[in-house]
Amino acid sequence: MAIVSRTELRAALASLPRARLAHLPTPLDPCPRLSSLLKGPRIWVKRDDCTGLAFGGNKARQHEFILGDALGRGVDVVIQGAASQSNQSRQLAAASARLGIECVLMPRRDALYEQIQGNQLVSRLFGATVVPVDASQSVKKAKEDMALKLRAEGRNPAILGMGAPEALSLAAVAYVGAYLEIVDQLEAIGEEPPSHIYVTSQGSTQAGLHAGVRLLGHSTRIIGINPMDARNEAYEPPAAIAQQCENAAGILGYSLSVSPEEIHNSTDWVGTDYGQPSPAAQKASALLAKTEGILVDPVYSGKGFSGLLGDIEAGCLRPDDRVVFVHTGGLPAIFSYSEASLDR
C-alpha cells in the first residue's frame, strides 16, 4: 500500500535543504548484450558513476542533502575518515571546495596509504587538510577527538560518514530521490518499476532505495551487496539499515516501520576482506566492460556487480525479471588497484 504519491514524495524531497552538486538525473543505460549473453533478465545500469563531482559516484548525490543540512546549521568544517582509498573522502573534498567550507580528511594508514594514487591523489587536489590515523586506532574515535579540538578552537565542525547517524540518514534520503528517478526513467520508456534493484551498499544507499519502494507501495526487491562485513568498524547490520529507512522516511515527514528481515544485504561477495580484490568481482568487471563498455571498481561497484552476476548464474532471477544495477561509482580506485583490475 502506497503511503505517498510520487508527486508528494517529490515535493517532500524538494522541501529539504540541498546543496546542488551532482549532475542529475544520471542516465539509465540498457544492457542488451549482457542480458542476451547471460540468457538472463533484462538489465539496466543506473549510472550514478556519472554524477559528475570529482569523477562521480553515489556520494555526490548524498552530499547534496548532507551538506545542504550542514550549511543550514552554520557548519564551517567537515570531518571525514575512512580507508585511504575512500570515495566519500574524494567527493567530500571536492564538494567542500565547491561550497567554500574546510574539509579535514582522516585516512587510515592502511596498506595503500603511502601510495598517492586513485582516490587519495584526487582527494588531495581539492585542498583538504589530511590527518592520517594509525591502522591500529579507531577512525571513529579519531574523528570525535578532532571535532572536540575544533570546537575548542571556536569552530562549528560536523562529523560525516561512519559515526554520524544523522548524516547517514540524509544520505539515505538522497536515494529515495534516486528511486523516484529510476521509476520515472522506466516509465518514460513504457516500463513498470523494476522487479529487482541490485546495489553495492553499506547501508545508506540501500536504505534510501528501500524507503522509496516502501513509501510508494511498490514490490521492487532491493538487494544490497555489502563490500565489508562485521570485521570492519563501519559495517552496518540489517537492523541498522532498517533504522536508516525509517529515519529517511521520518526526515521526509512520513512514518515507516521497517523490520530487519525485510533488508536483504549480503556479505557473501566481500571475498577475503574489505578493500581486497575478489576473483568474482574481477570476472564480473571484465564481463561488464567487454559486453557493455561500462567500468566498475574492484572495491565497491565490482563486488556489487559480482553479486548480481552470481545470482543470475545461480538461477535466482528469471528471464522475465527486470533488474536495475545501481552503479555507485568508485572508479578512481582502479588506478591504485591496477593489477587487480585486470582479469587475467
Ligand SMILES: Cc1ncc(COP(=O)(O)O)c(C=O)c1O
Ligand atoms: C563506490 C561506492 N559504492 C557504494 C558505497 C556504499 O555507500 P552507502 O554507504 O551509502 O551504502 C560507497 C561508500 O563509500 C562507495 O564509495
